[in-house]
Amino acid sequence: MASPATNSESFLFHTLPEDLIRSIFETAAEDTKASNWAYPLVSKTIQSWVEPILYQHIQLYNRTAILQLNRTIISHPSKSANFFSAHVKTLHIDRPVDCVDIFSIVCACSGIVCLDISRIRERNEDPEEDYRVGRHNAWETLRLKRLSLNSAMLPNSLSSPQSSCVGFRDLNSTFACLTHLDFLWDEFSNYKKGSAPWYWPSISQLNSVTHLCITITSWASPFESTQDLPSFAAQLRSSLVVCVFFVCGGYGPTLKTTKDPGWMGVDSRIVLAVNHGFYRSVAQQGYDGAWIKQRAISRSIAWEAGPWGKEEDAFWDRAVQMAMKQREGQIM
Numbered sequence: 496m497a498s499p500a501t502n503s504e505s506f507l508f509h510t511l512p513e514d515l516i517r518s519i520f521e522t523a524a525e526d527t528k529a530s531n532w533a534y535p536l537v538s539k540t541i542q543s544w545v546e547p548i549l550y551q552h553i554q555l556y557n558r559t560a561i562l563q564l565n566r567t568i569i570s571h572p573s574k575s576a577n578f579f580s581a582h583v584k585t586l587h588i589d590r591p592v593d594c595v596d597i598f599s600i601v602c603a604c605s606g607i608v609c610l611d612i613s614r615i616r617e618r619n620e621d622p623e624e625d626y627r628v629g630r631h632n633a634w635e636t637l638r639l640k641r642l643s644l645n646s647a648m649l650p651n652s653l654s655s656p657q658s659s660c661v662g663f664r665d666l667n668s669t670f671a672c673l674t675h676l677d678f679l680w681d682e683f684s685n686y687k688k689g690s691a692p693w694y695w696p697s698i699s700q701l702n703s704v705t706h707l708c709i710t711i712t713s714w715a716s717p718f719e720s721t722q723d724l725p726s727f728a729a730q731l732r733s734s735l736v737v738c739v740f741f742v743c744g745g746y747g748p749t750l751k752t753t754k755d756p757g758w759m760g761v762d763s764r765i766v767l768a769v770n771h772g773f774y775r776s777v778a779q780q781g782y783d784g785a786w787i788k789q790r791a792i793s794r795s796i797a798w799e800a801g802p803w804g805k806e807e808d809a810f811w812d813r814a815v816q817m818a819m820k821q822r823e824g825q826i827m
Contacts, residue, residue, distance in 0.1 A: 594626040611643040763822035
């Protein structure tokens with residue numbers, strides 16, 4: 496029988512080649528577990544390896560996390576001056592907070608390509624004019640590919656052609672690279688400003704957008720009725736692949752909207768999405784719920800979604816597939 500290995504024969508991690516050790520830590524850091532943030536504490540060398548990965552995709556779910564990140568941005572002696580602008584690619588803020596806090600982070604993370612600030616405001620507070628799209632200097636430096644925001648952050652010219660505020664045609668530098676636009680329709684903010692109904696022709700000026708989503712809450716709708724949809728559809732550019740209307744409100748409004756035939760047949764690219772909980776509850780009704788799979792796709796709301804990027808990619812894939820089915824006449 497072989498004798499137990501002595502200490503000198505034990506496996507020693509540090510004897511591995513450095514490039515292999517680095518690969519092990521980098522692969523481990525790509526996991527989304529919170530415990531991964533302990534890796535930088537092992538040594539300064541390992542910190543330099545894993546922190547660029549850990550900071551690639553930032554999701555902030557409470558004000559404490561936002562303030563802590565701001566503090567790190569202001570003082571980070573162990574990181575290079577351009578660390579955040581070089582390494583942060585996705586920023587997702589899922590709690591209403593002050594614009595000052597958000598744009599302090601956005602300015603430091605100027606290299607982001609995916610930005611979600613759709614919950615930037617409380618329902619009874621409009622964002623300050625200086626922070627709206629095209630107003631703050633941060634918007635000029637960003638080259639976003641995906642943007643999700645509250646409609647209250649958009650200039651007034653979107654809701655009224657007579658407004659003197661800038662419109663999409665004046666924001667080419669902000670949206671030049673944008674392929675995915677997702678915004679939460681904020682009825683309260685829109686009517687609080689006393690503006691006219693949404694000025695849909697501005698949508699046609701989003702030259703690079705291929706994937707568009709308008710999120711509708713249970714208390715809001717950008718249309719007075721589905722009879723307005725043909726006018727909206729006429730503004731969609733031929734380069735647009737899919738346009739999703741996501742109804743994330745309560746069961747009653749969702750059911751009414753989903754079963755409304757006015758949503759169907761206007762443009763095959765217009766797809767209806769409902770929250771995952773509603774979709775699942777209807778689908779589980781068997782034969783009586785089979786219609787939901789023909790009429791809509793599901794989307795997880797933020798606190799159900801898990802890793803934001805993966806869920807968003809899956810959602811857009813479902814949307815494109817539904818648009819293809821509608822174009823081919825497979826939807827009854």
